[in-house]
Amino acid sequence: MTKRSGRGYESGERHHAWKAVPGYRAIHYWVERQLGKAAEHTCEQEDETCSGRMEWANISREYHRDVDDWLVLCHAHHKRRDMAEREALGIPVNYPAHRKSRVAA
Numbered sequence: 001m002t003k004r005s006g007r008g009y010e011s012g013e014r015h016h017a018w019k020a021v022p023g024y025r026a027i028h029y030w031v032e033r034q035l036g037k038a039a040e041h042t043c044e045q046e047d048e049t050c051s052g053r054m055e056w057a058n059i060s061r062e063y064h065r066d067v068d069d070w071l072v073l074c075h076a077h078h079k080r081r082d083m084a085e086r087e088a089l090g091i092p093v094n095y096p097a098h099r100k101s102r103v104a105a
């Protein structure tokens with residue numbers, strides 16, 4: 001079952017699969033349609049530790065279709081934020097190594 005949107009989104013499908021959040025990919029495209037590519041923005045926490053590409057990060061973790069529920073973080077800040085949240089929630093930070101390397105690429 002291949003549904004073509006005509007905008008080439010399918011090519012990036014596997015790169016986002018690691019999040020394993022239902023609808024994660026779809027909601028990210030929704031955000032891009034509303035606010036543009038993350039790459040067109042600067043990191044919300046911009047400082048000397050920024051690195052990697054810009055990414056849309058969800059604020060509530062509930063992935064609302066609400067532009068106020070999203071912010072742009074560079075990959076480094078995004079990852080740090082995820083780690084901090086996991087720690088706060090008591091979720092072990094245990095990205096499998098193969099996934100870690102893929103994300104860092």
Ligand SMILES: [Zn+2]
Pocket residue numbers: 043044045046047049050051073074075076077
């Ligand atoms: Zn940053």
